[in-house]
Amino acid sequence: MGNCWREGEFMRKCMQRDDLNTFFRFMGLMGDRLPVYLGAILLSTIGDAGRKIANSYLIQSIVTAAQDKNVDNVLLPVLGNFAVFVVCLLLWRFGIIRYNIEGRTGAGKVEKLVFSKAMRLPMSYYEQNHSSDFMSRLIFDTQKASDIYTSRLRRLLAAVLSTVAYLIPMFYFSWELTLCMVGISLLVFAADSLFAKPLKKAGVRLSDKNKVMLEKLTSILSGMELIKIFPVGARLTQEYETAGREYYQIQKSTNRLSAGLESLNQMFDLIGTLAFLGMGIWFVSLGRVSLGALTALYSLYGTFRYAFLDIGQYLPQMMNCIANAEKLFAFIDMEEEPEQWTQEPVSDDCQDMGEEIMLSVRNVDFSYDSLGGGACNGGGKVLEQFSMQVRKGSYVAVVGESGCGKSTLAKLLLGFYPVGAGSMSIGGKAYRNLTLHEIRQLIAYVPQDPYLYEASIAENIAYGRYGASREEVIAAAKAANAHEFIIRLPDGYDTILGERGNTLSGGERQRIAIARAVIRNAPVMLLDEATSALDNESESLVQEAVRKLRGNRTILMIAHRPSTISAADVVVRVGG
């Protein structure tokens, strides 16, 4: 009740040119469906306004009949206007359906554009921005911007168009009274916009305080174990209560403001209604207007007033959505990961590596500084003059102090980042001559904390190679020591994994990830050993799975445990 106010802020804030450009660009995304979309808006608006106008004419004919005490000619206009009313409704329906289809399809287009963009950014972006943070912002902006298609634009246009549409018969009924009503509506409009700014400020303060309050409540609930053991319960409830009281105080002052606005509106409403009727009767007594026209005018005035005030409410909302669209465009215009980091072709000088060498890294320098903002270490070179050669079919363990070196090497091999200096090759081909797609096609990667998608286990494994059959999935799972536990699950391979694959233990997830790598059947297998949360038993199962894969593949294992190192053919030390 109280917190709903009309924003008339646009009186001060004219449409900026940039906003207009953004708006046109956004509407442009609709492509050749735009005329149909706009036409549908027009049609639905005409239908809606027409039905209300028909209603007012219907009232006019009835009241006129009452005044004249003559019912002979009343049935025809009543039925006629009712027919117009129904036709207008059907027009409206036709328009609104088309409008919704076009609007939703347009919104879908925007979403597709945004989400596919979100998957094509350089890896550094994902490392620097927490996925849940930027995704929730992105989804919010997309929804807000799509609102332009699915509601905001129509509401605004409908309000403007129908305001004009209502004025025509109103002036026809009585231009003097209509002018007077428009004058009062303008006053209401001015009063509303006077309140808009302080109310908006209060709204921001309220939502800020609300956030604080929620945070305190969240602290209580998620810190329950701590509250039981440490003496913090009293403090936390105290904080929650204080935040609640502060919220209450702001609510109270906001209430005064919104009550002021509401009573002001009510006052104008009363003045409008009473003055209108008073003046109207006076006009009737002067014979300038019929009672029927007066009643019809009054019934239209109500609808006109709402439509008119809606303009003040919908325009700022539209502007807010355009601001979201602008953020969206900033996202869409971001640079994507290129097909290839550098395109200058180099001769594949394979003289120092015969057929036997699968991976070769020569004098590679790398630092996160060049990417703008480090993912770790803050600065300095992570790899300096690093070289290694890996034979085909060997099992190599990469070790080194915990820092960034080892995992960075894996990321460089996957082409997540361009190397600073030096060169790399895979299967005898220089990285510079390969597209990132080609490079990744040659590597099957198992990250330290493997992500499992919210899909069935079979689908998760099949992601390793597009179009893999169920038999191949099962074979891969067997190779990865995962088959046993999968078939013990109630839904077996069709078990849908929950958020972040939480229903499985660390070791089980790791083995599914290995199955995914196995099915890929790539010449190089790159594993970042899981360090976390593997109990002894699952750890040995994972290790056994890796051991089974030795032989026909080249395995590069980033090792954190001594037991892993002992199983490897070669140990490569990074850093230090």
Add this chain to the structure above:
Amino acid sequence: MVRAGFRNGYMLLLFILSAVGLNEIILLGNDLIAQAADGVLGGQQVDFSTFIIPLLWMIVLGTAASYCKSIFGNHYSAMVQRDVRASLGKHLVRLPFSYFDEKGSGSIMTRLISDMDELGRFFSEILPNLLINVIAVVTATIYLVQMDVRLIAVLFASYPVMLVVADRLSKKLAWLAQKLRSHMDACNEKAYDAIQGIVIGRSYNLYEVQKKEIDAVIDQKVEQACKSTRISSMGWVLKNIITTIPVILCYLFALYETMQDRITVGEMLAFTVILSRILNPIGDIVFCANDIREAGVSLKRIQEIDNQEEERTDGRIHTLSQAGADVPAIEWNGVCFAYGGSKEHAVLKNMSFRVETGTQTAFVGGSGEGKTTIFKLLCGFYDRDEGRYQLFGHPFEEWDLEAARSCFSEVSQNVFLFPGTIWDNVACGKEHATDEEVVQACKNANIHDFIVRLPEGYETLVGERGVRLSGGQRQRISIARAFLKDAPILLLDEPTAAVDVEAEQKIQEAVERIASGRTVIVIAHRLSTIRNAGRIYVVNGGKIAETGNHGELLERRGIYAEMYAKG
């Protein structure tokens, strides 16, 4: 909650009074105009100046009533919410831990937060709107009854149809909206999933595949939206026709009554005006019913939490000096326990052990064998189903819960950090901790150096919007907390995630420092670090399977030796 609603009831009463007042003023104004209209139509010379003064009065009073209505209604809502929050906050921390554990605090949280929102909406929007609508309809009805009973009879006779349709429609619309909502969620989840797993997506070249999947979900959503719009727009058309027909009938009947001279033309004018005023309220009352149904679910759930029994607060506060050093810190005899009391899924079956004061004791065993449950029972988060539990020589049920818990501090990697500064997070170990104490605790926990190197030092924010700390850093913060608390028994949940060698050393050092002179109980996930424990209990099948120190257990060649060989 209901109590809060009644306690602030006087505000609601004031709100109702002002709403009634406002409506009466409007009706009075109508009456005045109707008389004037009749006068004019009757050919009288109407002196409009006699109308000006009462009209002005009405405007002034109406504005005042409107102000009161708004402010009383909103204040009522704010006051009820304030009271509910205050009592809920206090109540929540006194609930037994098991309540949160069983329901999963995450789900309680999301539910509670959305329920609180819904509660706010109920008191600030739904209830006042309902009251306003009812008041508008009732006052208008009373006015019309005085004018012509038959008019009101026609009006209400034609409405039941509309009520049924509106009710059906609102349910259908809610259902459609919910369906669309779930499509939207599915769509966002899919995109979210792809981005969270971007490392996999990128390294497996899944872009094309995932794009196709996401596009398909979006297309489904669009299709659903289009289907919804066909149904709902037809619904609106029907609703409009069905609501308009009674109105036209009312107008025609009013015309008939005028022709019969039962009402004057002025009254008919007033009737049409009032009709347009109460049409929307009548429709809204029906739609309100749906809102109330929804709010009712939330209110019921909050009520449910409200009705949950709080933890016991009886029991004695034992001081530890009464107990000699020879009294075991903890003694369990035949303890049985099952979550939710279901006998078939017992976690602990007849478990007995002793923890001597001042020694180190370790529990080992496979995952899911109930090691964590032992901790929960020790702290009194759950009550055992059978058996005896003595803490420092006193039966646990004689202890005051708070006092019993003050005997324990816990160190683990999964500690919860409150959104706030590091200082706050450490200082919560002890009430009224001084700056020196906090710094000293951090120094002891080997985390001080790390903290002061941060740009904002102890004032650095942690939690969702602050810096992310590694498992090792979290663990050291929990050690600092434990130092501050200075409890006689230390529960040590061994780290599961490996940290680098340097950090590991620092943690080890800090753990040794805090362990000295205390009774330490370790839950071990890996067996490398517990060799020094004085006594090791091997948990298997909810029972203690083997006991002894590292050497003894290896010699037994039992479960422990097997586990050790594997690791």
